[in-house]
Amino acid sequence: MDELEKLYQTTYTAVVRFLYRKVWDADRAEDLAQEVFMRLFQHRPEKPRAWVFAVAANLARDEARAAIRRRKHLTLMTNDPGQAPSRMAPPADEEVEHDEQMEAVHGALEQLTPRDREVLLLWDGGLSYPEIALQTGLAVGAVGTTLARARRRLVDAYDRQHQNRDHAAHS
Amino acid sequence: MRHIPEDELHAYLDQALSRSQCVEIESHLAGCAACRAERDGIAALRDRTTALLSTLTPPRRFMPAAEVLRERAAERSAQRRDRWRAGMWAASVMLALGLGWTGKSMLETDAGASPGVLASGTDSPDTTTLPLADTAQPPAPAPSDPAAEVATRTPAPGTSSSRPVEPAVDPDFTAPVSLEPVSTVLSSGQLPGTPLNVDNGTLFRTVSWDNARNERGESMPRIAGLPVVEVQVGTSHGGTARPLVVVAQQLESGQVIRTIEGPATDVTKLLASQRSDTGSPWPTIADSIGIAGGDGAMAMRRGDRILAITAPLSSDSLRAMIRRLNAGNR
Numbered sequence: 001m002d003e004l005e006k007l008y009q010t011t012y013t014a015v016v017r018f019l020y021r022k023v024w025d026a027d028r029a030e031d032l033a034q035e036v037f038m039r040l041f042q043h044r045p046e047k048p049r050a051w052v053f054a055v056a057a058n059l060a061r062d063e064a065r066a067a068i069r070r071r072k073h074l075t076l077m078t079n080d081p082g083q084a085p086s087r088m089a090p091p092a093d094e095e096v097e098h099d100e101q102m103e104a105v106h107g108a109l110e111q112l113t114p115r116d117r118e119v120l121l122l123w124d125g126g127l128s129y130p131e132i133a134l135q136t137g138l139a140v141g142a143v144g145t146t147l148a149r150a151r152r153r154l155v156d157a158y159d160r161q162h163q164n165r166d167h168a169a170h171s
Numbered sequence: 172m173r174h175i176p177e178d179e180l181h182a183y184l185d186q187a188l189s190r191s192q193c194v195e196i197e198s199h200l201a202g203c204a205a206c207r208a209e210r211d212g213i214a215a216l217r218d219r220t221t222a223l224l225s226t227l228t229p230p231r232r233f234m235p236a237a238e239v240l241r242e243r244a245a246e247r248s249a250q251r252r253d254r255w256r257a258g259m260w261a262a263s264v265m266l267a268l269g270l271g272w273t274g275k276s277m278l279e280t281d282a283g284a285s286p287g288v289l290a291s292g293t294d295s296p297d298t299t300t301l302p303l304a305d306t307a308q309p310p311a312p313a314p315s316d317p318a319a320e321v322a323t324r325t326p327a328p329g330t331s332s333s334r335p336v337e338p339a340v341d342p343d344f345t346a347p348v349s350l351e352p353v354s355t356v357l358s359s360g361q362l363p364g365t366p367l368n369v370d371n372g373t374l375f376r377t378v379s380w381d382n383a384r385n386e387r388g389e390s391m392p393r394i395a396g397l398p399v400v401e402v403q404v405g406t407s408h409g410g411t412a413r414p415l416v417v418v419a420q421q422l423e424s425g426q427v428i429r430t431i432e433g434p435a436t437d438v439t440k441l442l443a444s445q446r447s448d449t450g451s452p453w454p455t456i457a458d459s460i461g462i463a464g465g466d467g468a469m470a471m472r473r474g475d476r477i478l479a480i481t482a483p484l485s486s487d488s489l490r491a492m493i494r495r496l497n498a499g500n501r
Contacts, residue, residue, distance in 0.1 A: 012234055013234070016229060021227050030232060037240050038243055038244040041241045041244045109224075109227070121224075143182075144178035148213075151181070151216050154220055155223070
């Protein structure tokens with residue numbers, strides 16, 4: 001197994017997760033991740049791990065732009081009554097709880113600045129400080145500061161959302 | 172004693188510090204309860220972030236084998252190569268243009284312009300601007316006797332600029348003056364500018380317009396509205412393919428524009444043979460509809476034939492001309 005294949009085996013899941021947290025669609029995240037690794041095998045870059053995440057970030061950005069265009073297009077079509085969403089089966093309680101928590105984390109993540117969010121997601125994807133610095137343009141010394149802030153803000157935002165929801169539930 | 176800053180504790184827990192930095196921090200932690208508490212708090216924060224983020228994980232699914240992705244990547248490369256090969260004609264033509272006329276005509280426009288043109292320029296400077304730039308003048312009405320019109324202004328560059336300048340070569344061809352070129356074919360010795368280098372193994376004959384037309388039928392490549400000053404026809408390689416033809420026409424400025432049409436290999440060879448000894452700017456344009464070239468020369472692929480224009484004009488003008496030619500000369 002060559003170096004790139006090893007990288008594929010060890011980082012594929014992380015890349016899917018990284019992409020999922022940007023495009024919020026599991027299928028698209030997988031498609032894009034496969035695109036990333038196809039390109040990896042074609043290009044054989046010098047610093048493959050950082051390269052993989054850089055390409056993933058670019059694809060996710062393009063995807064977000066395309067999604068905005070699609071949404072604009074969709075709003076023109078949503079008046080179709082035949083398109084009403086139909087639920088297959090009522091979800092189990094656990095599932096509901098998990099979905100709610102996911103939504104809360106998602107909401108908290110969206111409250112971070114784009115840079116803080118990017119650094120946090122890259123760190124969680126497994127990149128080192130120098131790799132994060134390379135990709136974001138930050139100084140290596142600034143990565144720790146940014147991560148410290150991003151972590152604090154994520155947890156604060158999440159807790160705030162929970163408090164608000166509890167207040168709403170008890171009143 | 173200095174306490175450890177928060178970001179350094181993050182970096183420490185993230186194992187992003189050097190060994191010596193770690194030793195320094197650990198020795199401080201050993202003697203500082205406040206920093207130990209801070210470290211524990213940050214460790215808890217770190218764990219919590221990781222836990223929160225882990226909820227944002229898509230359901231695990233089938234992961235394709237690396238081989239599959241490799242194969243798909245290879246297939247895609249192969250497709251790219253095919254497209255690349257299709258683009259090679261453009262590259263070869265551009266190479267030919269780059270080696271040949273572009274540099275040559277650019278270089279010799281200054282040095283090689285005929286004295287007659289230069290002299291007329293000083294006589295009436297207001298009319299010597301390039302026709303392309305002269306948009307203030309309304310286009311002249313189409314002459315009733317085009318042949319006569321051409322004949323009066325064709326042969327002597329010295330007299331041409333005493334006439335009002337009509338936009339002879341309109342880049343957009345909004346008002347093409349539909350002149351039929353006439354038999355005022357000069358010998359190549361009289362042509363200002365660069366003579367055609369035909370020393371490339373292809374035998375050329377300089378023929379009259381009428382003769383050329385008899386040989387090739389209606390499909391003579393030319394710019395409407397400009398006098399034809401020379402027609403050269405290459406030898407046919409037998410068979411039914413129309414031989415290469417070069418039609419030289421004179422711009423209002425006295426410079427020569429050549430329109431070339433012929434089998435792709437012949438045209439490429441001819442363009443490449445117009446080699447200039449000095450370095451020349453290489454044309455950089457090759458667009459999707461099959462036009463290659465740049466300032467000074469432009470070529471367009473039409474099946475197994477190529478249509479090319481060389482003239483001391485900008486790439487935009489040449490592109491507009493070649494499109495127009497292509498549309499009208501199928």
